Amino acid sequence: LFDDAIANGTWETSTEATSESLLSAGATKLGSAPIWDAENSKISDECGTTYKMPGPYCNLEAQECGASAFVMNEKTVYAMPTMTFSFVCHTAILPIFAELKSGSHAEMKKVSKTSLGSCFLLYFIASLFGYFTFYNYVQSDLLLTYNHSDPTNPLTLVVRVCVLIGVILTLPLTHFPARKAVNFLFFPQHPFAWTRHLGIMAALLALCVTLVINVPDIREIFGFVGASASGSLIFILPSLFYIKIQRDEKLPFFESLKETRLLMASFCFLVFGCIFSLMTLGIMTAAKLS
Template sequence: MQSVANISILAMFVMYLLTALFGYLTFFGAVESELLHTYNQVDPLDVMILCVRLAVLVAVTLTVPVVLFPIRRALLQIFFPEKPFSWYIHCGIAFCLIFLVNLLVIFVPSIRDIFGLIGATSAPSLIFILPGIFYIRIVPEDQEPFMSRPKIQAACFAAVGFIFMIMSLSFIIIDWVTGESRSGGGH
């Protein structure tokens, strides 16, 4: 499985690199946040455009299994930790995840919005929330009581991360509702 993952990640990297390279070489500074939208403005029968679309298609196809595997495994461990392997659950989780991803692809107008969501959730989690929670969880209760100063500070640190995450997600949703993220925003 490790060699399959390594080959798939390398192939994805090459495909995304080729897509970015051809997009830049075609449009230079006029590339939009969604590369395929930029290609819609030129002749659709151009061979270079077809190559880029094929590269994006292959990259997305190779991305799904690599991303789906760890997400499905994490969901199985969270919701069915003691249950033996079941093809119904395995395929059901995969189907739900692919369905959710397709809904996002259909309804989210730009990749910039997806990067905003990922940044708004992962950055506070990695910087504030997870370190605080890990500290509280890892340090034993007999060594340091829960109401000690360091554990209270760690809990406050995690709470600040949740506040930042909620604020960031709120601003992104407000931009979506008002339509500012599609018009350039004026920031």
């Protein structure tokens, strides 16, 4: 029968008809559930390997289907402040150092390298997977991007709960030095008082909650704080501290040469930090006013 069909030229026609009927039947239902629904599909119509976003959430431009090493647009100015904000841990150094069993500088360096290395690895993996999932549609809050593209995915909810737990446990590390700084600036000569202690705590938490509720996009907080406070903590203040300490010390000749190079590096970091903070704040302010 197969030989006769091939010889008569009816094999190709019959197979095409059979394939079309099978595909139409299979595409319509498999049992009672559709196996393909283009309207409700999570995959982008333009790119077969990326998630699509519900319009008009961010479908204001065509979705890119490939990665770019460098992207220059209106969001680029937020990149560097966000990275500086992400790696700021200077305010927690002293409390952590005080809790170390050995209390040595070598132990503190090990803690710092381990913490920064693990943070960099996690940030890099999250950003890489987020970018290759959405490309130019990735938003400032990656978890919200996943939530908008696939609201029913339980894994996204689990990750958001984990991030919430991480924020709850991290807040005391940043709240402690902030409360100490406010207490030292405004009440330097006053003894400890629970009323003042709890009042400063309530005021700081109220300020945080107010910012979270009223600021529409988290990148605005990361950008402003990263360009001002984080830039000062990473580049400006450490350089100034090192310059001030070295000016008061008398060192031998060879050590002084080494310290001179370090001083020059400190000056470079100082200048870079000032330029970075002023330029980034200026660009962000001009973009908001325009």
